[in-house]
Amino acid sequence: MKAIVYERAGDPSVLKLVDRPVPEPDAGEVLVRVAVSGVNPTDWKSRRSSAPDGWQIPGQDGAGVVEAVGEGVDPDLIGERVWIWEAAWQRPWGTSAEYTLVPVRQVVRLGDAPFELGAALGIPFLTAHRCLTAGEFMPDTLRAGALADHTVLVQGGAGAVGNAAIQLARWADATVIATVSSAEKAQLAAAAGASHVIDYRKQDVVEEVHRIAPDGVHTIVEVAPAQNAAVDVQVLRHGGAVCVYADNGGADLTIPVRPLMVPNARWQFVLVYTEPKAAKAQGVKDVAAAAGQGALRVGAVAGLPLHYYPLADTSAAHQAVEDSTVGKVLVRTSDA
Numbered sequence: 001m002k003a004i005v006y007e008r009a010g011d012p013s014v015l016k017l018v019d020r021p022v023p024e025p026d027a028g029e030v031l032v033r034v035a036v037s038g039v040n041p042t043d044w045k046s047r048r049s050s051a052p053d054g055w056q057i058p059g060q061d062g063a064g065v066v067e068a069v070g071e072g073v074d075p076d077l078i079g080e081r082v083w084i085w086e087a088a089w090q091r092p093w094g095t096s097a098e099y100t101l102v103p104v105r106q107v108v109r110l111g112d113a114p115f116e117l118g119a120a121l122g123i124p125f126l127t128a129h130r131c132l133t134a135g136e137f138m139p140d141t142l143r144a145g146a147l148a149d150h151t152v153l154v155q156g157g158a159g160a161v162g163n164a165a166i167q168l169a170r171w172a173d174a175t176v177i178a179t180v181s182s183a184e185k186a187q188l189a190a191a192a193g194a195s196h197v198i199d200y201r202k203q204d205v206v207e208e209v210h211r212i213a214p215d216g217v218h219t220i221v222e223v224a225p226a227q228n229a230a231v232d233v234q235v236l237r238h239g240g241a242v243c244v245y246a247d248n249g250g251a252d253l254t255i256p257v258r259p260l261m262v263p264n265a266r267w268q269f270v271l272v273y274t275e276p277k278a279a280k281a282q283g284v285k286d287v288a289a290a291a292g293q294g295a296l297r298v299g300a301v302a303g304l305p306l307h308y309y310p311l312a313d314t315s316a317a318h319q320a321v322e323d324s325t326v327g328k329v330l331v332r333t334s335d336a
Contacts, residue, residue, distance in 0.1 A: 002333075003097035004058060004314040009051045012044070012315035012322070015058070015096075023093070023101050025070035030077060030104050032084060034064040035336035037095035038119035039314075039329040040160070041246075043088075044322045052092065058314075060086050062095030063110055063118025064336040073104045082107040083118030083291075085126060085284065089273050095119075096314050098334040108288045115336075116306060120160075120298045120328050121287055127245050127272045128164035129283035131221040132172070134268045135241030138219055140279075142286045144293075147174035151213040153235060154178045156223035157189035157197065158326055161245055163304045165221040166192040168287075171295040177212055179205055185326065192303030209235040216240060226250030233259050241266040304328050 001022045006014040025031045038061035047058060063083045069075055085106050088094030093101040110118045132138060132152065139146045152169045156162045157178025169176045170193035178194035180186045186197045198208045209217065216237030222228060225242070227249040232242045233256060244253075244267065255267065272280070290296050298304050305327030309317040314331050321329050 001098040002311055004311065005055050006047060006058065007052065007055050009048060011048065012318045014047065015315045015318065017312050017314075020097075022099050025068055025073070025101055027071040028073060028103055029070040029101050030066050030073060030107055031068040032062070032064045032082060032100050032102065032107060033067045033336040034062045034084075034095050034097060034100055034333040035115040036064070036119040037062040037331040037333050038122065039317045039321050039331060040123045041321055042123060044318045047318065054092065056088065056092050057094035057097050057100070058088060058318075059095030059097075059331070060088050061119055061122035062087060062100065062333070063115040064334070066107065067099070069104070077104070077107075081110045081112075081115070081118075083110045083121050085122035086273065096311065096331060096333065098311070108284060111292060113291055114298075116330060117291060117296060117298050119330055120304070121291060121296070123272060124160040124164040125168065125287045125296070126280070126283045127161050127270060128168050128221065129286055130270045130272060130275050130279060131161075131165060131243035131245055131268075132169055132219060133279065133282070134243055134270065135219040136239040136264075136266060138241070141282050142168055142172045143289065144171060145173050147172035150219070151175045151177065151217045153209060153217040153220045154189075154194070155220060155228050155232075156180070156248070157192065157194055158185035158303070159223060160304065160328055162221065162223065163188070163192045163302070166194050167296050167302070168290060170195075171290050171293075175213070177209060177217065188303035188305075188326070190303070191301060205231050206234045213237075219243060221245070224248040224250075225253050229253060229255050233265075236263060236265050238263040239265070241268050243268045243270055245270040298328060306330055308332055
């Protein structure tokens with residue numbers, strides 16, 4: 001099989017296209033012929049920051065067809081179209097290859113949904129799900145109506161997680177306010193389903209949020225806490241939560257203590273890999289349900305333009321994500 005492998009940390013040039021034998025699934029594993037691999041910021045950050053123990057195929061997310069199963073796995077899975085989450089987390093078998101091996105719990109039936117959607121679900125949508133369920137006022141599970149009468153602020157509504165948060169929150173019937181930095185990104189956030197879009201370069205975010213939600217917002221999905229902390233503090237309602245999933249714009253965060261004590265506000269930090277197991281399992285279940293109901297989409301019509309690369313150009317795909325390309329970067333890995 002063809003696979004992308006790196007053996008040392010570094011820039012995208014460390015990624016090499018190699019030939020490897022197709023692996024055999026062990027007990028509890030499935031072999032998936034990958035059709036599309038999704039590229040996320042976590043992929044290039046891992047590649048740059050840490051050398052693998054031997055070799056590593058990158059790619060946490062993907063979609064394809066189950067080709068074989070190991071001992072203890074239901075053989076009825078063979079031939080099923082599935083999406084994959086966290087394939088490369090503490091394992092060498094990522095999705096940037098024609099085939100990958102994953103524990104059976106990390107494949108989810110995709111049904112007739114396109115592989116492109118399946119490859120976009122894992123990291124972004126599971127992260128967004130955690131952000132939308134970790135607050136004091138937020139439910140443990142998402143479904144239609146679960147966030148009725150809730151207001152959610154998505155800081156950075158044109159990013160992949162921002163887009164996922166908008167789509168999931170709207171599916172759950174929340175009022176969604178999204179912030180963006182340009183008219184073009186405003187169109188993307190609106191296409192994703194945002195109820196209100198604020199251009200923070202031209203509008204006063206605090207003023208606009210309070211006009212829409214006089215009592216403040218229940219939850220903030222936050223991509224740039226160091227930059228946005230002053231705004232977040234002013235627009236939270238009593239008992240509200242700021243759910244931080246990235247450190248765009250700075251790794252150090254300063255927040256005022258007393259203004260957050262009075263409303264019993266919460267700052268929740270989110271890393272999808274290490275979130276509580278029960279929350280992760282619920283996230284997989286809810287995202288699968290939303291996808292199965294046709295509530296989740298990809299492409300420009302959903303505010304998430306798609307950018308395709310062949311497997312041999314995975315290094316260029318990584319560079320595109322590292323350069324903050326707007327939309328979803330995908331690698332076509334096989335003709336599954």
